[in-house]
Amino acid sequence: MPPLLNARDVTKRFGGLTAVNKLNVEIEENAIHSIIGPNGAGKTTFFNCVTGFYRHEEGTVLFKGEPLDGMQPDRITREGIGRTYQNIRLFQNMTVIENVMVGYQSHLHSGWIGAVFHTRGQRDEEKRAVEEARKMLAFVGLAGRGDWMSKNLPYGDQRRLEIGRALATKPDLLLLDEPAAGMNPSETVDLMEFIKRLRSELGITVLLIEHHMQVVMSISDKVTVMDFGEKIAEGTPQEVQNNPMVIEAYLGKGATEYGTVGSH
Amino acid sequence: MLKNLRRRVSGTTIAMWIIGFILLVVVIVGVVRTLMIGKYTGADWTDLFVYGISQGSVYALIALGYTMVYGILRMINFAHGDIFMAGAFFGYFTAIVFEKNGFFDSPTVDGKLVLALVVVTLVAAAGAAGLAILLERIAYRPLRRAPRLVPLITAIGASFFLEYSFLGLFGSGIKGFPEIDALKGRVSIFGVEILKTQVVVIVASFVMLIALWLFVQRSKMGKAIQAVSEDKDAAALMGINVDRSIMITFLVGGALAGAAGVLYALLFRQVYFFMGFFPGLKAFTAAVLGGIGNIAGAMVGGLFLGIAESLFPNLVLDGLGIPAPYQLKDALAFLLLVLVLIFRPTGILGERLATKKA
């Protein structure tokens, strides 16, 4: 079976800086795949290339066998890739349930006419949307918070809401950018369980950027290690943990060596 | 393959190509026909060209304020045109005093005249700079971290507040800037007959542009401003006083606009409350044309716009058979703004900013 997402030689440059350099990543269907690496290794840049917010100069990203290159981000989302952000980006002045309903919007079809004349189709659709959104809130553990202004949610709940909103787009692949950042140990354990549920209950493939090693090592099927825009290792958590290159990158012993790699 | 192309190129892009192509054809037809009709002589074109340079150098001075403030705050200071207007008013009131005391009577350029003009310009620059600083302190500083549209709306409000305050304070009538006997008529430079006021305006503008360039590139303060434009937080960490740098930016931009107000008044001899609106918008166009945030770009953009505005109505519209083309010169300037923002938001020398994604 071909991989769900297949990035081939993806390269992204900002002026003279090569943020992602000839990156090859394959994400199998139904996997939990993590990307780790020091700050500035190009992980989030890679996310942005996949989701269409950056255009990579070289290489190609295949999703379900089709190239995504050059597609607008909204199109890519509709193809089935959802994402969250490193620094939470909710629609702050909308209610919690509205946030989720926005995520759900590409599965609704009513337009201007339907909205103004409250056509039957539109009303049914709205009802369904509220229902679905409620279910999603329950799934992410925010039942009862639906009418809160999302900016008033506590931090952990904002993270959940952001994931819920991404799930509402009904993705096949979910990109999570440091979901455990700022969480306390018990919240982190909950999060790990939650990510596993995404796969087992919703059948979603997860690509994760994370600094929290406990999370990465305990839930990932496969780990890709990046440094200075390049892939330096890949494998199961065990393999990666024992890889001398990875240890070097994290301890910074070989930093200068990789520095020369990053600069051309 | 075709499917791929359709994904990459949206309908809007194609529509824009078509619009652009049609416009290009119209412009070329207009120019060719005008030149074939031969209604204007070479001297006419030279006049228009020199006129364009003098007007454009004033735009360049105003545009610098837009571009510097944009560079440092990422904000369109919509009220900047009114700072220019205020400068013209301050200059006018000072000039009136000099006129009453006979400073403008001598038939030739003498020390008294030069002194008077320098003082008038300095007063205008100082007054306008003061107003700009006040504006920044009261209206913009509290909004530095607000969403982008909030300071823009504030600036629009400030613009109208200033315009109609000046209307209320000093009256709605057009004030005639004093006529200076020594600057009447033309001089011949390299065989070209040029109005003396135009020479003064062009020379003064270029002196100020060079002074500004040196200030930004060489002085410590100028470098601090550049650093803050790059990255406010990092600059603050390096011990640069961000508030002070922003204030100096408004000061310098305001002073240049004030001086531009005097030059504009010399050129057109009219001072009134709404005079800042169109030059302000055109200077903004010039700043965008040169790449907003880019100081050299603002200078180039200002000159380009001045010349284009002077030549284009006659050059293009006459050939298309449109009567009284000068009536449409402002419309053309706006059209240029719209086209630049649509087709080349980076401007001539700028970084790509108008659409946020690469």
Place this chain on the structure above:
Amino acid sequence: MKRTSPFSWMTPVTTGLIGGVVALFLCLVGIVEASLGRYVITGIVTMGQVFVLAVYAIFAMQAAQKAAPGQDEKPAPFRTLASGAISGLMISVVLAIFVLLGQQIDLRAVFIHATPVLYDLLTFGLGVPQGIFVLLGFGILMGVLFGAMALLPSALRRSLGAGLIAVPLVAVIYSSLFSGRGLSAFQALAVFVVVGLALFLWGRYQQPVRARANALPARQQRSMRLGLWVVAILFVLALPALGTYPSEVLVITGIFVLMGLGLNIVVGYAGLLDLGYVAFFAIGAYVMAILTSPEITWFPFSGNFWIALPFAVLAATLAGVILGIPVLNMRGDYLAIVTLGFGEIIRLVALSDWLKPLIGGSNGITQIPKPVVFGFSFDNPQKLYYIVVIGCVIAAFIATRLKYSRLGRNWMAIREDEDVAQAMGIDLVRNKLMAFATGAALSGLAGALFATKLTSIYPHSFNLLVSINVLAVIIVGGLGSIPGVIIGAVALVGLPELLREFAEYRLLVYGAVLVFMMLKRPEGLLPEARRKLELHELSPDVAE
């Protein structure tokens, strides 16, 4: 232990000096003088004096409040009153210096409103030096009086303030609509007492009344709400009974409500700052004129108002789409400038000789007929008002329906965070275009009504100031809020129409209002509310 917070006697001095500069500004800009002719209390107080008094009131209260200790601190009545007095004195000092300066040199050469009338007003007609002393004493008196308000409990203070504001407001409406004179002293007192008392009682008993109402059975609640609606509708329908001139003001206000509702969709919902909104208004008006005026002979078709109306709306919508496509993927602030440019281009082209044979150039188009239904002609403002109201109701309906739909949520998502909205699968250009076109359609409708109202249109009616006016209306009301648009239009269009002598200062006020609102209350007077969708839950902050 009770303690006092740090306090400096410099605070009331600076507050007073700022107040003085503000008062002086109002005098020199001419607002005070222009409104000297309008009596608030006949024979006693004019609007001009009210403006100066308002400056004393605002700054003295502010100074006193800054000096007033916090709730858990020792009260300091002397300090509070003295601060008020000092600030009041400082305002007078600034004005006195101005008067004395004016005696020495002719300020009128520069400031056109530095007239003898103004000096007379500021010296209470007593001249220098007696008037100066009276002015200073007056400042202290006002300072103490308004400073004393800071000592009152807040409920009482608010009621008093409302009563004080109500008097000139009622007087302006009363004098321009009915009498041409101000209130009598007794009437003024009555207004003050009634409004003050009403507000006081409302503040005190609001919660129990609300609780009672909420405790009623659902059916009774519903009929109560229905009753309120009926009263409101009857009120709106009865307004033209006020007469021809008031109806004219109502029609103009209504046209701005209509435009405000449209622009609110563009700016308030979708967050697209459109400064060229007047362009669509102009297109609607011109299409109406071309299709109905007998003056236009080149156009083969000439119809009545009702046939022209859909075409006017359609043309404006189409223009919205055509202008929208190239500009809508621009960043917000650039979009504002480009739309402004478009608006000006349209006006300049309409004004030029180029299109003069078609649309009259600067002479405009005249003889636009009034709407007729079955022989009934809407030929005066009283009748036209109803057509405008119908337009507003339709617009409000459309705006509400759109707001609470998929489209409305998409717009708000775009307004909140464009990138994330796109990552939610929202097609930005398409959704923005919908907002832009809907706004344009409503503006076109307003333009068509405007054309029939005036029966003649000229390019200079369609300048940038109209766009700024509408923007100010929706910002004052509260971006995204539909009741806010109505409040904003009444405050910023209706009221200034009544204050005719004030016309010159309208844009001055708009400018100040835009700055003030952005700095102090960006959410507007009646902020946008979010509807509860997960109804049964307890939520602390929905009406954000």
